[in-house]
Amino acid sequence: MTRTQRKARADAMDVSEMALETLVGYNLKRAYVVLQNDYRAVMGDHGLSPRVFSALTFVVEMPNLTQSDLARRLGIERSGLVAIVDELEARGYLNRVAVPQDRRIQALAPTEAGVQAYEAALALINDHEDRMLHMLNAEEREQLVHLLKKIREIGE
Amino acid sequence: MTRTQRKARADAMDVSEMALETLVGYNLKRAYVVLQNDYRAVMGDHGLSPRVFSALTFVVEMPNLTQSDLARRLGIERSGLVAIVDELEARGYLNRVAVPQDRRIQALAPTEAGVQAYEAALALINDHEDRMLHMLNAEEREQLVHLLKKIREIGE
DNA sequence: CGATAATTGTTAACCTAGTAAACGATCTAA
DNA sequence: TTAGATCGTTTACTAGGTTAACAATTATCG
Numbered sequence: 001m002t003r004t005q006r007k008a009r010a011d012a013m014d015v016s017e018m019a020l021e022t023l024v025g026y027n028l029k030r031a032y033v034v035l036q037n038d039y040r041a042v043m044g045d046h047g048l049s050p051r052v053f054s055a056l057t058f059v060v061e062m063p064n065l066t067q068s069d070l071a072r073r074l075g076i077e078r079s080g081l082v083a084i085v086d087e088l089e090a091r092g093y094l095n096r097v098a099v100p101q102d103r104r105i106q107a108l109a110p111t112e113a114g115v116q117a118y119e120a121a122l123a124l125i126n127d128h129e130d131r132m133l134h135m136l137n138a139e140e141r142e143q144l145v146h147l148l149k150k151i152r153e154i155g156e
Numbered sequence: 157m158t159r160t161q162r163k164a165r166a167d168a169m170d171v172s173e174m175a176l177e178t179l180v181g182y183n184l185k186r187a188y189v190v191l192q193n194d195y196r197a198v199m200g201d202h203g204l205s206p207r208v209f210s211a212l213t214f215v216v217e218m219p220n221l222t223q224s225d226l227a228r229r230l231g232i233e234r235s236g237l238v239a240i241v242d243e244l245e246a247r248g249y250l251n252r253v254a255v256p257q258d259r260r261i262q263a264l265a266p267t268e269a270g271v272q273a274y275e276a277a278l279a280l281i282n283d284h285e286d287r288m289l290h291m292l293n294a295e296e297r298e299q300l301v302h303l304l305k306k307i308r309e310i311g312e
Numbered sequence: 313c314g315a316t317a318a319t320t321g322t323t324a325a326c327c328t329a330g331t332a333a334a335c336g337a338t339c340t341a342a
Numbered sequence: 343t344t345a346g347a348t349c350g351t352t353t354a355c356t357a358g359g360t361t362a363a364c365a366a367t368t369a370t371c372g
Contacts, residue, residue: 013217015229019278020213024285024297025191025206027304032184033231034311039181050181051329057176061169068349073171075189080330082351096350104338104349122175129180135306141180147300148183150291155190207358224320236359238322252321260320260367 024151035132042128048121051076055084056110059094060118064107075155093117180307191288198284204277207232211240212266215250216274220263231311249273 020026039050048056051074058070065073071081085108088094093114096106110118133141176182195206204212207230214226221229227237241264244250249270252262266274289297 015218018213018217019282020210020217021305022301023281024289024301024304025188025195025281026210027301027308028184028188028191029206030231030311031304031307032181032188034307035181035184037311049328050185054176054182057174061174061176062171063168066349067351075186076329077331078348078350079332079352083329085350102339102349106350125179125181126175132310133180133307135310136303140303143299144303145178145180145183147292147296147303148180148187149177151187151190151289152183154288154291155186155193205357222320232358233360234319234321235323235361239358241321258320258368262321 035129038128038132039125042124043121047124048117052084052087053118053121053125055081056088056093056114056118056121059088059108060110060115063109064097066105066107068105070108088114091117191285194284194288195281198280199277203280204273208240208243209274209277209281211237212244212249212270212274212277215244215264216266216271219265220253222261222263224261226264244270247273 015021036050040047043049054074055070058065058073067081067085068078070085071078074081085094085096089096091113092111094111095109097109099105099107136144171177192206196203199205210230211226214221214229223237223241224234226241227234230237241250241252245252247269248267250267251265253265255261255263292300
């Protein structure tokens, strides 16, 4: 009896038996949406979006990156990074600093306000993740991050 | 010595030590992008997008759902589902069937072509995931899905 | 019963987060 | 010195959503 024939007799299937539910990609997306909704609620309407926060992290932790460098590290196009750096500059969290040795590039230098905003946002985000992931113990959470990193590594 | 003071002396930080790298949300997003890029490469320009495939799954496995039902199960708004169902109907994979008992709703009935397209797409997607996730053994992959489901459950 | 409320599918306008292609300016290498 | 690569940027586009409003219909309850 094929799968299709079986369904023709017993109409509805148990959700948990659907192949969809066993797919990593589907579960990844759904889990990400859950986390992201809470992230936005926590950070508020004028808070840093996930992508802007991750850009700020690199600028603060590895000062004087170029935009091309940063785009590569974030896994996005240079063109897409422009708006992100624009926002961080408009907020006064970084400056585009001219580099005499190479006049094509502008190093991204964090401001003191940028460092403080980064540390404040990180505290909020850590609280948010601790609250959302309370059902995972330390080992499970570490394992989850470890498995996700393994998937990330495929994409170089 | 604070974190900020330490940085003032030693400029660049090891990427693996950044707090960002320990965040579940960030790793979730990056891992999803890696998987999704390969998904699109595998399915091709005219293939089913992830959201259309997941909608088709429900239509095939649980025939005669309403659009509101389906939207709830997919975790999206009713309005957002319209274009997805339009596409599936245009491809000839389902029909909107009038329900005499409630003239507001139209049951979503898969066609034979829809069932076949679902099964063909699922085979491609299973291959894609097997290939992308070859570095995870069966236990790790199961564990990953299990942890992601736990996160999904928070969002009801 | 009749009035009010809720639900369904849909459209319209909008938003976020990206991509791809082209550009002038600049740097690198043959 | 000339050809090619790289940098930051703009513009146009796409995917994948959201919110608010709407007419049609059904459900609820005094």
